[in-house]
Amino acid sequence: MKPLLRCCLLWLCLPLLAHAAELRIDLGHGARIWTTAQLLARPDAAAVTIPDDVAFRHSMTYRAVPLRALLPGLGPDQHLQFVAADGFAAEIPAETILNRQGAQAWLAVEDPTHPWPALSGSGKAAGPFYLVWTAPQAARIGPEQWPYQLASIRALPDVAARFPAVVPQADASAEVRQGFAAFKRSCFACHTMNGEGDAQLGPDLNLPYNPTEYLRADLLRGFIRNPQSLRRWPEAKMQGFPTRQALSDADLDAVLAYLRYMAKHKAAH
Template identity: 65%
Template sequence: MPALLRRLCLLALCFALPLRAAELTVDLGQGARIYRTEQLLARSDVRTITIPDDVSFKRAMHYRAVPLKALLQGADADDALLFVATDGFAAEMPATQILKAHGSEAWLAIEDPAHPWPSIADGKAAGPFYVVWTDPQAMRIGPEQWPFQLATIRRLAPAAERFPAITPDKALKPDSAIRKGFAVFQRTCFACHTLNGQGDARLGPDLNVPHNPTEYLREDLLRAYIRDPQSLRYWPQARMPGFDHQALSDAELDELLTYLRHMSGRKAGLEKP
């Protein structure tokens, strides 16, 4: 067979083969379950939903999606859940936020290979799976709670048990500003950053070693950076989102900085390469 004809036959075969479906792994401690694209799109609870102001696409988007809680059978409200993306992003969320939501509802958006979503910033893909929220304002859902390129969801022990080096002084009262700031840190920062070398995320730098940002940035500049990273350093490829007052109140920002200042005196765990 002439070489050109063989190449044409191979090309025709490639077009004839179905696109390989993506897989989402959900592991809640009773054995991992694998959900494939075509299985999810064929479920009886799949819906077309509209997100008026999508966090990643910065505009209205329409998705085929299933209620996320429907995929979390066996999870308890007290569980912590880790959402891991293929790009290294890792977001930890309390299961109760999804299982017993009041106002906001989490959905797993599923990209149909026959109708791919547009790219987000810098040509990056959001699919094949993406956690989106309807009415996110009701529960003050932050941008870090919209993980895209999702690959795995798994149950976790509490962060303080898994990563003891991120915990503040145990002698502190539960209602102290530092402990409140620790909760804010876990919700807003821990999805992208480690602290004292501990954490699942690999996107952002460590926030305590070798230096804590409270040690090298004036407080007003650090506050401005958290609110709008591009206001301090313009970097088109930057991944850090800004946290507006809806995602992070002034009181929560105060508590977060109080926690970071406290942890600057509790460095541990990370050696320079």
């Protein structure tokens, strides 16, 4: 009877365990832990519909909280890192979050009594927390700025201050500097560069070899747009940047210029 009793107790506790999911927010003046139940009960929680959701690839409606309401005292000159449970680490300037015209960031919170469906193609879960955007095109919000399985949000110095080996030198061209900006926004959430960065999903893009050293430019450009165009692999994690809104042709060309530049500026490791 004892094993049966333990199973029954575990089954009864599952809803409580789901409600106990936690999001850690640290802006540098003491961390705040928010539970699923606390966030769902907030008076500013609202139903938010995302017509073309990045993770689910179709319209989704969430119970969500305006993200800036969870970031008291955040200044526009600060920088935020959003870390997911799978090692994804999105870097977003605070001014993008604080923007009150156009794009708005929302923290979608999964209600354990009405769980979200599994992600198409992978069967993985997106919850319990997911950063979603309304009118993302107004601030050129790309797919890498929609982290799901979110575990923590923290204020940090910007990428250039934390990881000097990824920064082009002062004499780099304007196109290389543009490429670095696009790389930070679109690539650095999954990849490291010269052994530096916090992401844990994808390989380093300069060590031991830079992709520009072994792929033709047209193949690399196609791979970034659609990774399956180079290798068909059902388990591939990289989703690519098929739309010009997410990564314009000019920004893609600039990313390639930055990669070619960094191939000549490898860090010693």
